[in-house]
Amino acid sequence: MHFVKMEGCGNDYIYLDGEKEAISNPQALARKISDRHFGVGADGMILICPSDMADCRMEMYNADGSRGSMCGNGVRCVARYLYDYKQIKKQEIAVETDSGIHTVRVLKDSEKGKVSMGRPVILDQSHIISLEGQKLEMMLVSMGNPHAVIFMPPEEGSFKTWDMRRAAVISSHSDFSDGVNVELVQVYSETGMKIRVWERGSKETLSCGSGACAAATAAILDGRTKRKVNVEMLGGMLEVEWKSDGEMYLTGSCHFICEGDYPCILQETGA
Numbered sequence: 228m229h230f231v232k233m234e235g236c237g238n239d240y241i242y243l244d245g246e247k248e249a250i251s252n253p254q255a256l257a258r259k260i261s262d263r264h265f266g267v268g269a270d271g272m273i274l275i276c277p278s279d280m281a282d283c284r285m286e287m288y289n290a291d292g293s294r295g296s297m298c299g300n301g302v303r304c305v306a307r308y309l310y311d312y313k314q315i316k317k318q319e320i321a322v323e324t325d326s327g328i329h330t331v332r333v334l335k336d337s338e339k340g341k342v343s344m345g346r347p348v349i350l351d352q353s354h355i356i357s358l359e360g361q362k363l364e365m366m367l368v369s370m371g372n373p374h375a376v377i378f379m380p381p382e383e384g385s386f387k388t389w390d391m392r393r394a395a396v397i398s399s400h401s402d403f404s405d406g407v408n409v410e411l412v413q414v415y416s417e418t419g420m421k422i423r424v425w426e427r428g429s430k431e432t433l434s435c436g437s438g439a440c441a442a443a444t445a446a447i448l449d450g451r452t453k454r455k456v457n458v459e460m461l462g463g464m465l466e467v468e469w470k471s472d473g474e475m476y477l478t479g480s481c482h483f484i485c486e487g488d489y490p491c492i493l494q495e496t497g498a
């Protein structure tokens with residue numbers, strides 16, 4: 228089975244051609260191939276399949292094999308895969324996902340992709356849970372997948388040293404029967420914020436496109452930032468813009484890392 232590994236702002240996935248490869252159990256394959264010691268290693272696996280309504284359909288799996296309905300970094304990488312790898316030289320590539328069709332504009336040198344993420348849906352502007360005896364307030368936002376956004380106080384210091392255990396506990400809190408992606412956010416200016424993300428099904432990732440959009444939604448609604456904002460994450464910077472017509476756009480880099488065969492050809496032939 229041939230795979231390509233790509234990353235969008237450090238959020239890495241294994242991409243497989245769902246038309247060519249016969250994959251009977253994608254959940255189990257996602258778990259094995261994503262393992263960072265016993266597999267190729269990634270935040271998850273994305274199948275690129277044919278679509279009746281778009282240039283392709285993307286099926287996304289988290290590292291634990293669970294299905295994700297949207298992936299802002301993944302959808303940009305899928306467009307780049309079609310553009311550079313499959314030579315589909317269209318400036319705008321439409322990708323069908325479980326949460327609708329998203330159009331990706333492949334920017335000039337194709338190193339960057341700008342995707343229309345749709346309209347954020349506010350599920351609860353002030354959701355309160357109790358954690359270790361303390362009340363914690365968060366905004367619940369759907370970007371086609373669920374997010375809980377929590378603002379961190381400015382005195383919390385360097386975001387590289389934030390304790391992510393809180394986010395892990397919230398992600399599997401009983402209020403969220405399907406789990407939730409968690410963003411810890413520190414706004415530092417009207418046009419900039421830092422976030423760290425705990426993804427349901429994949430633990431902490433270096434970046435999350437839909438998470439950046441959810442965090443921007445909460446910050447904008449709260450009057451903390453303007454409608455165009457840079458979102459700094461461990462893996463780099465994404466740019467989010469919430470247009471006045473309600474549509475949100477996400478821009479960032481997407482790169483090829485490597486390609487290969489899984490399992491290793493030697494193993495398959497018994498050589």
Ligand SMILES: N[C@H](CCC[C@H](N)C(=O)O)C(=O)O
Pocket residue numbers: 238289294295296297298299300301372373408426427428429432434435436437438
């Ligand atoms: N990293 C992805 C989101 C994955 C979300 C997934 N963990 C879920 O179960 O919803 C992104 O760039 O948007």
